[in-house]
Amino acid sequence: MELVALVWLGMFSFYISSNAAVNSGSPIVSRHGAGSQYLSYEGLVMCGYQGWFRAEGDGAGRGWVHYCSGGRFDPVHLTVDLWPDVSEYQKTYPTTLKNKDGSFARLFSSWDESTVELHFKWMQDYGVDGVFMQRFFGVTRSDKSRKEGHVILGHALKAAKKYGRALAVMYDLSGLKAAGEDCSSIIQDWKELVDEIKLTSQGNNQTYLYHRGRPLVAIWGLGFSDRPYKISEIGFDKLIDFLKNDPVYGGCSIMLGVPAQFRDLKGDCVADPYLHEILARVDVVMPWVVGRYSSNADQDISRYGVHVKADVVWCTGRQLDYAACVFPGFSWYNLMRQQAGRESPLNQIPRKQGKFYWDLIGAAIGSGAKMLYVAMFDEIDEGTAIFKCANELPVVESPVHLLGYEGVPNDHYLWLTGNAGQVLRGKSSFVKDLYLRLNHDVKSQ
Template sequence: MGVTRRVFLQAAIAATAAGGIGAAETALAAPAGAASPPGDVVGKVTVGYQGWFACIGDSAPINGWWHWSQNWGQPPSRSNTGITCWPDMREYTHGYRTAYANLGNGQPATLFSSYDQQTVDLHFSWMQQNAIDTAALQRFDPGGQEGPTRDGMAAKVRSSAESHGVKFYIMYDVSNWWNMQSEIKTDWTTKMSAHTSSSAYARQNGKPVVCIWGFGFNDDNHPFSVDACLDVINWFKGQGCYVIGGVPREWRTGGAGTKTGYTDVYHAFNMISPWMVGAIGNAAESDNAYNTYTVGDEADCVAHGMDYQPCVLPGDVSGRQRAHGDFMWRQFYNMCRAGVQGIYISMFDEYNEGNQIAKTAETQASVPTDSGFLALDEDGTFCSSDYYLRLTGDGGRMLKGQIALTAIRPTPPVAGGDITPPSAPGSLQVTGHSDTTVALAWNAAGDNVGVTGYRIMRVSGSTSTQAGTATGTSFTVTGL
């Protein structure tokens, strides 16, 4: 997998002193002069979409526990894991059995595969429900082992984006891509450019959007010269594309995270999107970044006719950074008061680094008992699994002026105020059977508001699928 974006930043960038959060900081910045009119990225919220999880048995060409575990040939377990927190699996119709112990509620510890179309459809339905505009599909070196699976993921994302009214674009991550300069052009012309014919492919200023993440980073995984970077950027522009640059946070100020002499590379992009994961971890550090980077970056982009799409992150669950949404909302507030042109969320489904906004285990009842993972209630505040999706939706509304600029988070941790999870149903019984059916009954679960229904899961070997749902306390499974 190589060095991750987060690991690089943590190693290369020393933390700077954080300024205090004071009343004087609530003043609005002067309105920024956008280089481009509203489109599919300007004036919009974009989420980074990895789509890089697979499981043995899911029919993906990679045929492994892709990114779920360190050894992809073995199911994930406490000693073989690639993640730092656990997804909320209740809405997935197909799960794959892991080697973790059961969840705290006694259910088997299963994980989803991004290669299942239902998974992608579910994720894009969450985007649609929470007014998330655009998804940036991550694409790494497609010439290696991962290439065929990533090709398939592009088609699945296109299908889901079209059916859910969400835009998408290709975001090339050039980390460890040694022959990038020639191969990225071939990949675009022979494969990825075909997706621009989709009604869901993101366009800005009438041009298909492409992002290139990784130019100018000061490490061995990004060894590209100024000339090579400019060649690739200008080539994509020559193809009629609007080109975004995923760049170091210090692209303008200079510092340990960025190579020297790359100013012309940065100014060649149509839009700049600096990376912040691993650089900030609380509201005070967000304020420091606002003063040190955001205000000056915005002014520099305006001066050079570029658009600006800074990064907002929910925080690492395992690092206890989230502060039940206050950390993420402070970033939204800082970006909106700076007058930025768009916002990039890092990331939608990044369970590896714990920075996902996708639905996540609420309590230890939904986490494998032997995992050591924290849940969203780690600081004592119960948060519904969709909380960071809803928070992102409200941040987008503030960006668009649909709600007033406010430093006070308007999004409650639980929609509707239900903060008590239900108890587990008990005393499962077989009340009848035939050659192909089995009738089940159980004792009702308890809840302070009310239980709306039950999901009946069918476990076969290493996989589990949803056999059906029930509003009462009985169900007959058929087709056995």
């Protein structure tokens, strides 16, 4: 009884003090830590991190996820174009595919803590600054999916702190329905992340990414013309107000992932001026350019540079910071093969052994970008991954096809990404042929 009374008294005292704080006009204490090792996105190269791969037997109970459609490993329903090099993983799981030596090809699961830790170790080894942990709208809909997402994010928080890498959450609006739901579930999810896994309060040496002195929350996918809803009808104003102004969970900076043609409100962007009203309330703009530029078009690198420069001018004039999006190549042949009428060629945007990626990086930095967003760290579904992938591939039969890394070392894109950070921070000059990897190196940080 004494313990219950003390607990009740403590709760009552908190209630009184909280209401007194509101009534007196003094601020309620924020749940966020006062600071971080990373107080600004400026000068950093951050990657998107999906963390969505599951395998039969990994303990998640979902079978094979994001490697194949349908939950079981069936080569005909394979949905990845790149094959990860799993030689360094503590835990891997056998597939039904075989290597050339007759052994069963194996894959990792993002569910395993050792997998996530290895990825963050690679980031430290090669000087990759950190990642935005992708959190899709569908994850926020139910307690079950949110809790599953907490597991991966918890692994990442621990590994980011261990290896000194920056980490932030990026909500992806993909999957938001045309009617019957809005952004309210993101608000609930953010509260849980802050309260339950202490996302932004990991101690004095936490590595959650801050920007303009506040925790940075990214939201991707607003304003794309292929979405089924009107952007003014999904409660986005309420979400922005919460993240900015809530006395307990707010006080955040916001990065918004928008279409490439966000300035002109055309092409891949909705023709709705409301998007510009929303942009006036955020802190960082990151236009999505994956698939908008190609290594097959001779003028695309210079066209990209012109685009970035104009974006920077537009954002600077509106007191907005700008993150340039870069990617190493693109291929989603196997994924689209599952969808009738949406077939896509294998190796749609070739990497050219890193030349395309490195040229985009040089154009972005040369055009005034001070922050880079790499799409993506582990996205083998769409062939944009920069982590270690294999050149020696499992044996597959048509119509299934896989891509190797064009003979470059398995760490080539991690290495280039680390070098990008050195150039971005002015610690080294941009060397156009660096992607050839001749007498060049990068030190981890």
